[in-house]
Amino acid sequence: MTATETSRPPALWLRDNCPCADCRDPRNGQKLFQITDLPEGLAVGEVREDMPTADGRPGREVVWEPDGHRSVYPADWLAAHAPGAGGPPHPGDGRTEADKELWTAADLRGRLPEASWDAYIGDRRVREGTLESVSRLGFALLRGVPPRDRMVLDVARTFGFVRETNYGELFEVRVEADPNNLAFTRARITPHTDNPYRDPVPTLQLLHCLNNEARGGDSGLVDGFHAAALLRAQDPDAFAVLTRVPVEFAFADARTELRAHRPLIDVDGLGRVREIRFNNRSIGTLHQPAPVVEEFYAAYRRFAELLLRPALQLDFRLTPGDCLVFDNTRLLHARTAFAESGARHLQGAYADLDGLLSTLAVLRREGNRS
């Protein structure tokens, strides 16, 4: 069997997917052998097209050479999964641009992905829709979340697990006397992703508004994947530079010293955008040969011009009880400056997409069963 016989899947692939109880633990589906356990010169011997599976579904039996192992594959599984079988495209892992709906401010104005806290808690379809928005659009806004101290942690625990960091389990976004971060001042904060100096970066962020009486202090979100796609369309060389050059991000205070060297645009092995890092406050000094520095700065400026275009930024105002949940690998967030009079207090927390996407997958699975 060779790659040119496209009607038959590659032998190692087929054998590696053998569903028998010797090959996969029936209790948990885990594979029980190593790829190196399979014999050299593995080949399909006899094939029986009309062999039912153990649970009586139509199946195909393969008797393997040289070891005589027998595998029975469900016919529908082969149709859906075999390379070149022409089935529907298999879904990705939900993390690259291929699985996202990219947006500009105009696309979402007047139709923010939002839900009331009561509906989110009480109705699993609302919960599924909210988490689906975070996955597809990069964010969702919960309204009417009790503006209580530490409530942001309870929100995170409805779908996943809090990622504790040097900022604590949660962090207070309010004016501080001796701020270790500009977030804790009244200053305007331009669009950025959080904690790019950390690897792994927190993949989700929650911001829960307890009080916002200040003049100013409005919020903004920018779809970094959209901006990256624009850059690729307009200037593929600049895009390529930003996927390639590791950039130092750094943060230090009395108890902490964090540093990560990551590209501004991270792509997967197939070139699809997976992660954006952009933070003018914590970008460090680039250590590369001068020609690389030159091309990096030209590309960085170009990307920044796109990210900071007003048309890309969705503006809204958080009011007490609002809790914003957003994908920190994709969206940039911003806030306007605010006046000295009037209090503004958010509580923030980090969490991770794996937990959220698992909760979403289980909700979908249960929905399909009911």
Add this chain to the structure above:
Amino acid sequence: MTATETSRPPALWLRDNCPCADCRDPRNGQKLFQITDLPEGLAVGEVREDMPTADGRPGREVVWEPDGHRSVYPADWLAAHAPGAGGPPHPGDGRTEADKELWTAADLRGRLPEASWDAYIGDRRVREGTLESVSRLGFALLRGVPPRDRMVLDVARTFGFVRETNYGELFEVRVEADPNNLAFTRARITPHTDNPYRDPVPTLQLLHCLNNEARGGDSGLVDGFHAAALLRAQDPDAFAVLTRVPVEFAFADARTELRAHRPLIDVDGLGRVREIRFNNRSIGTLHQPAPVVEEFYAAYRRFAELLLRPALQLDFRLTPGDCLVFDNTRLLHARTAFAESGARHLQGAYADLDGLLSTLAVLRREGNRS
């Protein structure tokens, strides 16, 4: 100033690193401007070589055109950081193979990186050395850690933060009646990284031995970065395939459904190995065109043969009070099967390298000051 004048750094780079109080917050070192705030046609105007910095160190002043901004750079900073300045190579972020010492079993036999818990707690140089071993070799072994329930969480908190997952804050590694994972049986577990179906993967793992009276149940560690480097040397095409093809890893039980599509060998933009995923139990079905499937399986088998070479695997036995701390993005861990009689009980926890590397950096900073 152009890239060909290597004696002068690129203008945007130099201006972006301006240390003045208008450009960087003196309280926290955060940058106060966006790259897009800098004027078009930025160029170095007047240069004064003998201008001291605000704190009296030798410096160089640049007056910028067209905006007249003035920057004073410390001379030693320019010597160390300017592109092409020929200073010592700048350290990386500690995460790629460039910052590691790769090893085989023979390199470490009889010289395990280990420390007693009392010395680790009581002596900051021992603490620094232990964390440095985790960073450089990928692991360290703490001996005499009180074999108490949940103590593994206290160990993690000495250097960072626990990463809670669907397995809990900690997980019990012992025989269970209805295991959702083969780890919770008596079976042999071949070398693997944990949770490859999660993104971000837990970058650190801790295993604290409470009891190990069973015959068998010995531990093994393999340096995945070393195996990847061997593969690259022996078969660069196979290495390239494994860095490029996203592989599905999956885990599901009644409450969880996790999935990530990531390469077996993740490299950074400069081609340096950063992360290994290898887990025969949870590798899913590859969805790629047949020719890609063929070349992937050939490369996967080749890599597995290297990873599973006995010469690469460091074997040792955990006894009560031992706590192994290891880099789950680099090392594979394994255990032999164990007999029915005799109890074996480990408690495990996940954490992240960012916290550990920050703690190490602060210990070094304090050490340099004292």
